[in-house]
Amino acid sequence: MTPQQKIEILQTLIHIKSVNAHETDVADYLASLFAPYPQAQIEKVPFAPGRDNLVVTIGNPAGPQLGLSGHMDVVAAGDETAWTHPPFGGEIVDGRLFGRGASDMKSGLAAIVITMLEFLEQGTPLAGSLRLLATVGEETGEYGAATLTDAGYADHLAGLIIAEPSGLDQVVYTARGVIDYKVVSTGVASHSAQPENGVNAIDNLMEFYNAVGPLMAKYTKTDPVLGGLLHNVDLISGGEQVNSIPAHAELMANMRTIPAYPNQIIYDELEALIDRLNQEPGVQLELSYSYPEEAIPGDPQAPLVQLAKQISDDVCQHETQIVGSGGANDGAEFLRAKADFTSIEIGPGSDTSHQVDEYIELDDYLQAIAFYETLVPAFFAQIGQSSKRQ
Incomplete structure (x- = not known):
């Protein structure tokens, strides 16, 4: 997939007005991207009319399962006349893509979706399975994640990566x-x-x-x-x-x-x-x-936390910090699942989330895709090494 195609996917997501509702429109678009690949298992899981979660599973079902999660809703744009760039236009100016959700968190959602699409497109063999958990209602209560958890979609996870806009220089392992x-x-x-x-x-x-x-x-x-x-x-x-x-x-x-x-x-x-x-x-x-x-306790020394830091250091060429978050995320719901796994938050973003003229640096967005594509096989390798030691 070319960089331009990756950018166009994000622009299309920005065009969809999933303001605290209408996530099914996002789910349908993402499902259409996976539709050409018969090996992708695509499921829509309803929460309410017009509000479907999306679950897509690819890879080797015999191996461990890694979850990649992002929410499909965005907050309201507010007074649209206060925006320099139309909130649902996806305009690109000076290397920045503007729009509601550009930072929180359609850029992260697009990045994990493209990661899975590129594995499918390239026929990349995976030692385990990847599961996309695209949720509704995160901005108003994490009830999409609650729906998926109650339905058992996180019960076999060995790890979970939530692509919230922490910035790629921060791995969030604990949250209020x-x-x-x-x-x-x-x-x-x-x-x-x-x-x-x-x-x-x-x-x-x-x-x-x-x-x-x-x-x-x-x-x-x-x-x-x-x-x-x-x-x-x-x-x-x-x-x-x-x-x-x-x-x-x-x-x-x-x-x-x-x-x-x-x-x-x-x-x-x-x-x-x-x-x-x-x-x-x-x-x-x-x-x-x-x-x-619930608050997410976490462990800064957990293997997934340390691995994400190492990969981010290498791919992004910066010093990645291991931090906590004052805000809640979908991980609080997913951690209620039957499986025992680490949930982390790391994704592209800017300090404009929920603000007028919200944007994402395109370089950060594209770098996030490279980060996830490196982290996924490294995670499966880490799990394999751990199993051998046991």
Whole structure:
């Protein structure tokens, strides 16, 4: 495949407006690229109408299986008039390809797809199988990865590479988890001149607000890479008008967890607080969660981590750092699978993810393909050597 053909695949992906939905359009396009190869096993796995995950498996089924993963959704472009380059145009200027998802993460997705296509095109013998796990809904909750994990598509992985835009000079081996939660307070409306006839939902919600901060602050352990537990109440709303006692109020909070505190510890604390406050007269609070993700502990000395660093050093001619990430990724879901494997994050990107005029350097994009094409056979060789030693 020529460099121009590789660039055109990425441009086509940018043209597809998979903004928090419509991932099936991406899945169909990627599936069409594999369709000429009968040895490629292609499966679409639905999450919702218009939202199909894509799984493509190639190589030797008798050997170990390596997963290559990327998400097909992108965040909204926002005010498109603020863009110098159309967000879904895929324009190339001065060696940069612009568009929503150019960095996060259609360049990484295209790179792993092209890696597999080139192995097929060239008839490259593989000592194991490669499995593409192209997911929906990563930007809003990793529910595509959850769907694939629950369906068993990660149960036989020996390793997983997620092509998120870490930059090729960083191997991410550990990541924070996420807990987004909502508390809804239900009261009784009345005229503000007669508050005794009502129950103020805002007052009751503020009881939770004033208690939850100190409760979370007692978790003082810090991770040497990720830092400490983070808790922020980011949205509060309530009431109908200024002269009425409010019957409804709610807040939403975002937490970034660390491996030292599994999410269940936090759930238990929040639920116990809600239960205690609900014992008070007139208090009616309800707690719910939105797609929580566990932190990824990881091991910087894991063979796949060290191998990815070595390959990146050699292919990209730079010093690759082994780091952690403050953001969650699909690996948190895939690691729930039955298999015991290492998940890493490494892929092309720029510091413009989710921003106006998001872009990828084409040199970085093409270099990522060379990196993955070198890493895959090296991974299978590493597994083979390990098996012989055992």
